Amino acid sequence: MKELSELTFPENLRYAESHEWISPGGSPVRIGISDYAQDQLGDVVYVELPEAGKTLAKGAPFGSVESVKAVSELYLPVAGKVVETNAALADSPELVNKAPYGEGWMIAIEPANPEEVDALLTSQAYREKLKG
Amino acid sequence: MKEFPGAGGLILNEPLLWEQGRRGRSGYSLPRPDVARAEPPAELAGEGPDFPDLSEAEVVRHYIRLSQWNFSVDAGFYPLGSCTMKYNPKTNERQASRPGFAGAHPLLPAALCQGALELMAALECLLAEITGMDAVTLQPAAGAQGELAGMLIFHAYHRQQGRPRSKIIVPDTAHGTNPASAALCGYTAVPVASNERGVISPEAVASVMDAETAGIMVTNPNTLGLFEENIRAVAEIVHGRGGLVYGDGANMNAVLGQVHMGEIGVDVLHLNLHKTFSTPHGGGGPGAGPVCVRRRLEPFLPVPRVRYADGVYTFSDDYPLSIGKLQAFWGNMGNLVRAYSYILSLGAANLKRASQLAVLAANYIKERLKGVYHLPYDRPCMHECVFSDKLQQAHRVSTLDIAKRLMDYGYHPPTIYFPLVVPGAIMIEPTETESKETIDRFIEAMQAIAAEAEQSPDTLHQAPTRCRRRRLDETAAARKPRLTG
Numbered sequence: 001m002k003e004l005s006e007l008t009f010p011e012n013l014r015y016a017e018s019h020e021w022i023s024p025g026g027s028p029v030r031i032g033i034s035d036y037a038q039d040q041l042g043d044v045v046y047v048e049l050p051e052a053g054k055t056l057a058k059g060a061p062f063g064s065v066e067s068v069k070a071v072s073e074l075y076l077p078v079a080g081k082v083v084e085t086n087a088a089l090a091d092s093p094e095l096v097n098k099a100p101y102g103e104g105w106m107i108a109i110e111p112a113n114p115e116e117v118d119a120l121l122t123s124q125a126y127r128e129k130l131k132g
Numbered sequence: 133m134k135e136f137p138g139a140g141g142l143i144l145n146e147p148l149l150w151e152q153g154r155r156g157r158s159g160y161s162l163p164r165p166d167v168a169r170a171e172p173p174a175e176l177a178g179e180g181p182d183f184p185d186l187s188e189a190e191v192v193r194h195y196i197r198l199s200q201w202n203f204s205v206d207a208g209f210y211p212l213g214s215c216t217m218k219y220n221p222k223t224n225e226r227q228a229s230r231p232g233f234a235g236a237h238p239l240l241p242a243a244l245c246q247g248a249l250e251l252m253a254a255l256e257c258l259l260a261e262i263t264g265m266d267a268v269t270l271q272p273a274a275g276a277q278g279e280l281a282g283m284l285i286f287h288a289y290h291r292q293q294g295r296p297r298s299k300i301i302v303p304d305t306a307h308g309t310n311p312a313s314a315a316l317c318g319y320t321a322v323p324v325a326s327n328e329r330g331v332i333s334p335e336a337v338a339s340v341m342d343a344e345t346a347g348i349m350v351t352n353p354n355t356l357g358l359f360e361e362n363i364r365a366v367a368e369i370v371h372g373r374g375g376l377v378y379g380d381g382a383n384m385n386a387v388l389g390q391v392h393m394g395e396i397g398v399d400v401l402h403l404n405l406h407k408t409f410s411t412p413h414g415g416g417g418p419g420a421g422p423v424c425v426r427r428r429l430e431p432f433l434p435v436p437r438v439r440y441a442d443g444v445y446t447f448s449d450d451y452p453l454s455i456g457k458l459q460a461f462w463g464n465m466g467n468l469v470r471a472y473s474y475i476l477s478l479g480a481a482n483l484k485r486a487s488q489l490a491v492l493a494a495n496y497i498k499e500r501l502k503g504v505y506h507l508p509y510d511r512p513c514m515h516e517c518v519f520s521d522k523l524q525q526a527h528r529v530s531t532l533d534i535a536k537r538l539m540d541y542g543y544h545p546p547t548i549y550f551p552l553v554v555p556g557a558i559m560i561e562p563t564e565t566e567s568k569e570t571i572d573r574f575i576e577a578m579q580a581i582a583a584e585a586e587q588s589p590d591t592l593h594q595a596p597t598r599c600r601r602r603r604l605d606e607t608a609a610a611r612k613p614r615l616t617g
Contacts, residue, residue, distance in 0.1 A: 072552075
């Protein structure tokens, strides 16, 4: 596993304490898991995602990610409607490890309350949280 | 120079069965048929499976050689946390092999298998007495099916009360199968975080227990190896709001004869005979997961149930509120015989002593390895203790590396990365069957590995080096499983 200083948390994203990221601004917005989350999980072997069209509450589980170590639930950082899921993860779950903020994105949602997105942690605040 | 069990030695190669044998070779012969030969209907006929043609010796050597690449509790120390890999006494096998048990066909009429039914009835009584519960079903095939049976009983109870409920509280230190069993029964699992002492707090339960919640699933002792000391207060809250308490008895090996599960508020409890009661496991089964209940839930137990009247044992389906049948036939009978043999061999006083020694052994390991490995909850534990790789991370050594290196020393690795509340968890359960010498040698191996982690971390990254196979590519195996020969 990596040191905190070796992990990247892009400034243009917002982060949840449950280690998901969300790309703020506009709609729909993409969601994935942070570099810290993928590093802690280890090699991802399966990603379970919801069907498009589903409306979920803030904090609701929207899927799960299975690594060689464990199965972990994924929590929606803000309320919204799922409009798209990353189909590439079905055959290539390793994208979550290789490019957690890029090709490893998981779902795109239309946020119910866009202001919820801005209330999430900034890159700096998330890094501070991880320092504990 | 200390001698650890791990050593190099001659290990025989063994190809896949499909790479062996020769067309027409055979290791069996069928008895002469005593009915007329008949052709099957065309719709049932087809190509047979692609099985290789092998002699008896080829098959026997194949599996013996593979078993020599493997590790078993008969070969060495196996401290796999929460699995209770205690030694399985050979007398259990002897009793289970008796022709009256081993040869009894499950469709025999009750009149021709009175002994088997008597054993089932007697085992139910013993398990009820040991746990402090009132009635028992032996039917569930293993722990997870026992949990499902428990959830079905919860559901049947609430339906009978006229108000089915939709949620179940599951603390984060419960066994991983609990939320799955609840979900399989249609319940939504509501997670509750354990407190800073590693146990459930009554306040946390009170904040989520409502009229929609069917009850709580508690693993006690929990997966941190800690006794849920607030269980009575938790049970009072749940009962006060109309719910039931499920006890996951997977960790019963810590509390045999010590805790009266009925009195601390548990309504339904499953046991793992393949853990606590020394029936074999480790190859995926068969297990046995009896479910014990308090009197008011007895009407919901699965059918058929063994009944005794006028000197005769019979099976009865006459329980209208029953959740029904859980599997074909009556349970994994061989394991019921083994567990009965174990209970009678030890007797009440020694069962209690077994738990005391299991707890003592875990605490001994905890105290001696504390400081060498990080101990996240530094307080007396029950039958297992949980460390983490926090101190070794500075040398880029992870829990996985430590576990792999233990194999070189000749030990089965402990459970790793579980419970999830401890990052990099190493969960050690020694059980009562190991001698102090064995445990001391294991502790020395763990100390030696911690020293290696500091001085030559690469030794750990390369491990195991003495096993037939080196570090397996678990990622590729999970991403691209190959399930055929």
